[in-house]
Amino acid sequence: MASPLSSAAPARLVVLVSGSGTNLQALLDAIGDDPEGYGAQVVAVGADRDGIAGLERAEQAAIPTFVCRVRDHASRAEWDAALAAATAAHRPDLVVSAGFMKIVGKEFLAGFGGRFINTHPALLPSFPGAHGVRDALAYGVKVTGCTVHFVDDGVDTGPIIAQGVVEVTEEDTPEGEAALHERIKEVERKLLVEAVGRLARDGYRIEGRKVHLDHVGE
Ligand SMILES: Nc1nc2c(c(=O)[nH]1)N[C@@H](CN(C=O)c1ccc(C(=O)N[C@@H](CCC(=O)O)C(=O)O)cc1)CN2
Numbered sequence: 442m443a444s445p446l447s448s449a450a451p452a453r454l455v456v457l458v459s460g461s462g463t464n465l466q467a468l469l470d471a472i473g474d475d476p477e478g479y480g481a482q483v484v485a486v487g488a489d490r491d492g493i494a495g496l497e498r499a500e501q502a503a504i505p506t507f508v509c510r511v512r513d514h515a516s517r518a519e520w521d522a523a524l525a526a527a528t529a530a531h532r533p534d535l536v537v538s539a540g541f542m543k544i545v546g547k548e549f550l551a552g553f554g555g556r557f558i559n560t561h562p563a564l565l566p567s568f569p570g571a572h573g574v575r576d577a578l579a580y581g582v583k584v585t586g587c588t589v590h591f592v593d594d595g596v597d598t599g600p601i602i603a604q605g606v607v608e609v610t611e612e613d614t615p616e617g618e619a620a621l622h623e624r625i626k627e628v629e630r631k632l633l634v635e636a637v638g639r640l641a642r643d644g645y646r647i648e649g650r651k652v653h654l655d656h657v658g659e
Pocket residue numbers: 538541542543544545546559560561562569570571592593594595596597598599
């Protein structure tokens with residue numbers, strides 16, 4: 442699949458969040474007042490719930506927000522279609538799931554397949570799902586980390602864009618999940634900013650499981 446990013450204008454990003462939104466903040470800070478330099482701008486932030494810091498961060502930055510709650514829809518499929526429509530209204534080039542804690546369905550993927558990026562707090566394909574940090578700790582791994590990947594119709598199974606490694610130490614007890622997650626997030630924020638910027642600036646191709654970042658100027 443060839444890059445959908447053909448324009449010289451900054452890529453339009455819709456970012457989906459469910460929680461504190463520190464990955465969203467890292468993108469906003471990297472873009473700052475130079476979207477041309479970074480190669481992308483955040484045009485909207487969407488969420489599956491109200492009252493989260495991620496939405497407050499968007500409002501602070503005067504970025505439009507939308508909330509699409511499963512319980513406001515008659516079925517999961519209707520929610521998925523509503524989320525797809527609310528996202529499409531902002532005409533994104535790329536959609537970024539940055540701590541978005543819902544599995545999206547067919548309609549969303551039909552609209553944004555090949556341009557929907559997720560960041561996950563484990564080294565995929567190990568420990569997919571909603572509890573990547575807890576599952577890695579429970580397994581007893583000595584290294585873990587984070588993965589930025591394109592989303593497909595599995596859960597955390599799509600083609601990998603970039604990964605970052607974090608050591609697990611003797612101090613990382615099962616009770617210390619939050620502390621390990623915080624160390625992962627320090628690496629993850631930088632990885633996400635770097636990966637999204639490169640995809641947006643230089644373009645990319647997805648061939649099977651491989652993501653090829655184009656090399657502009659080489
Ligand atoms: N179709 C896909 N959707 C999403 C993917 C994906 O790979 N394919 N990645 C996720 C993010 N994700 C981890 O990276 C993830 C998030 C949530 C869950 C999950 O089990 N969610 C439950 C609800 C949990 C809650 O509301 O707290 C659910 O969806 O019912 C698994 C993986 C983004 N979406």
